[in-house]
Amino acid sequence: MQTTGTFEVTSFEAVDVPLDPPVETALPLGVARLTKAYSGAVSGRSTTLFTSAYDGTIGSYVAMDAFDGSLDGRTGAFAYLHSASTGGADRSDEYLHIVEGSGTGELAGIRGAGRLHLEEDGTHRVTFDYDLS
Numbered sequence: 001m002q003t004t005g006t007f008e009v010t011s012f013e014a015v016d017v018p019l020d021p022p023v024e025t026a027l028p029l030g031v032a033r034l035t036k037a038y039s040g041a042v043s044g045r046s047t048t049l050f051t052s053a054y055d056g057t058i059g060s061y062v063a064m065d066a067f068d069g070s071l072d073g074r075t076g077a078f079a080y081l082h083s084a085s086t087g088g089a090d091r092s093d094e095y096l097h098i099v100e101g102s103g104t105g106e107l108a109g110i111r112g113a114g115r116l117h118l119e120e121d122g123t124h125r126v127t128f129d130y131d132l133s
Contacts, residue, residue: 003072004127005042011035027053036065042126044069060085060093071128076105080128082116091118098130109133 017031034048045068052061061083068077079102085093096114103110112130119125 002127002129003041004125005038005040007036007038007124007126009034010037025053027055027059029053038069041072042128057088058086071107074106076103076107078103078107078110
């Protein structure tokens with residue numbers, strides 16, 4: 001099944017995680033906690049652990065979301081991971097994977113993939129291609 005919704009980042013909090021021993025790269029490393037609110041056929045909320053190597057223009061991120069809500073009216077929770085890179089004006093290497101074994105409620109047994117993308121008008125969209133077994 002495929003389903004799509006939009007989301008807004010409702011909070012973004014940088015978290016200080018010092019490297020020990022410190023290592024300096026050409027791009028600063030960062031960690032943050034986010035919350036998102038979803039609407040449409042994907043409805044609910046998620047909390048996100050977000051890591052990045054990014055200077056405001058170029059970089060990459062890897063994140064893990066814990067989603068609680070509904071997909072196409074089926075309620076429950078599950079975890080998904082996602083990543084992407086940017087060269088400034090583009091987005092590449094997009095990846096989204098639903099963590100198998102993480103589903104609860106009517107989303108128990110969920111597995112699949114998907115995509116997070118930013119539309120030209122600034123709308124954040126998520127698409128899940130999923131199976132329930």
